[in-house]
Amino acid sequence: MDRHVKRGVIQGIKYFLIAVITVVYVFPIYWLIVTSFKTRLDMFAIPPKWIFKPTLTNYLDVFVERRYGLTPTITEFPKFLFNSVFISLASVAIAVAFGTLAAYSFSRFELKGKDTWLFFILATRMLPPIAVLIPIYLMYRTLGFINTYHGLIFLYVMFNMAFAVWMTKGFFDEVPRELEEAAMVDGYSRMRAFMKATLPQALTGIAATAVFCLITSWNEFMFAYVTSGFDTRTVPVSLARIRGESGINWGIITASEVIYVLPVIIFTFLMQKYLLRGITFGTIRK
């Protein structure tokens, strides 16, 4: 076979595979979004309707409850959305703040048993979460942490801390020590030297870490399902509980899901440069 043809065929196979993989990944999201704009009739049409008249009814239904003979009321969804946002942001803020300080210490100071400590921190991620679900539930019940904000926040801080420490430590390792030493000789205290010289250098890395942690917290379902109550219910838990009066209300479910995944998609898209830096970080040493 001619070499050019051969290369062309190989290229063609590559693109075909990429296309298949892309469809497998992207199609569910496409279908989700499309379905959220369909009427109940269009959703179940066979063959599936590719072209239809979009409707916003589903989105309205997510926020406003309309029953025959009653005045429309606001649904609980905004509350759950707030819970998700609040719990995620709070847990990430705490995990990243403390993780950064811990990582800086691990990176800069000679600590006794440093490697052991770092291993301990990492070890919290080694257990499959479901293995500690029951113990944590019992612990939380005894402590009165069930159905509280601080309970969930505390849990997510725990999940994210290991990741935050290990990841930001890598970034701090890369910032030359001389920078903060220069600042200390300039007359700054260690803390101020850290803020002035080291932190700005590690900031993109810390931002990437924060995004990863945010996605973890935002997506977490299992522990939220077990330890949250009505007041602290997060969006993923609420999605699992949506039922309609006549069968499953797919319209509300898909619309809620779109609202739920959209921030993550947009965020990931905007931050992809930093996220990549986070993922590939440490693979190349200067």
Added chain:
Amino acid sequence: MAEVRLENVTRERGLLCPVHDLTIEVEDKKFVALLAPSGSGKTTIMRIIAGLEPVEAGDVYIGGERVNDLSPAERDVALVFQTYALYPHLTVYENLASPLRAVKAPENEVEKNVKQVAETLNITPLLNKLATQLSGGEMQRVAIGRAIIRRPKVYLFDEPLTNLDAKLRVHMRAELKRLQKDLGQTAIYATHDEVEAMTMADKIAVLRHGRLIQYDTPDEVYHHPRNLFVADFIGSPPINTFDCTFKEEDGRCLLDAGEFTVNVDEYGDLIKKAAKSDELILGIRPSDFTLEETGKKKDIIPAVLYVSEPMGAVTILDLKVGEKLVKVKVKGRYEAEIGKKVWLHFNRDRIHIFDKKTQETIV
């Protein structure tokens, strides 16, 4: 008043090259060079004085005050790092202003001082550039500017010229020396370049493996090195050495180097008193030889021209004495055929004699 005194300072743990039981005093307003090959603990000493490195034993005094327990900020010293360590995310202006911001100086004072320092160092056009946009020489100036802006008690320079190209290094050498004289402050300068140490310093401290070998004026260090290491380290090209044995024949004291013998009657008693054995090393600097066409004089070594390296004002001649290569520095240009036989005359007052075992200087 800011003399710096280290007393029995030891720092052996940690990642840096160790320093053992170091005692040294740098007088006020003096420029002292710490001269040592890499890996001798120069940087460790600088960091100890700056307060970035703890000591395990001994005391550090700055201006008479014991500063062991003071933080770098409290010691009022400035350190110019070998890597410059400018803040990459800040402009030159902010880099220079950093020490003033640390003490929360008022804005108008910051501006006045930054402008003045920028003027002194010829970096005014760079003030708005980011530190990462500068060339090596510019970074170096900014790093020095950051050090001098707040008039600290002591300046520490940790190989500040090493990362510059050769021409700029020679230029900055003079600039730095003049700057130190103008500022009239104590300065300690770490370097592995003997030329920098010789040309800039009031006194040179030669170190090896974290220990002080000799602490003297440049002239003393050059003309009266304490041991073979110092003699070999200082001077370019380095000192020529010949293994030789000490002999006494008919009441005359001789050094027998195989290819030649030297009469050292005047040093006989000294050698007999100080030497551990008959095995000695004779050292003669390349510039202490003169070339002779005949071998009639006393104190003369026969040699064969191996190659000559003309450098314009001087010529370095590589000559073979037996199997040994000897370097000789002569004025002007020296034209001769390779393989030409010549004689090297040396002045006996200028020779150095070392004990082969201890490497200590005898003469």
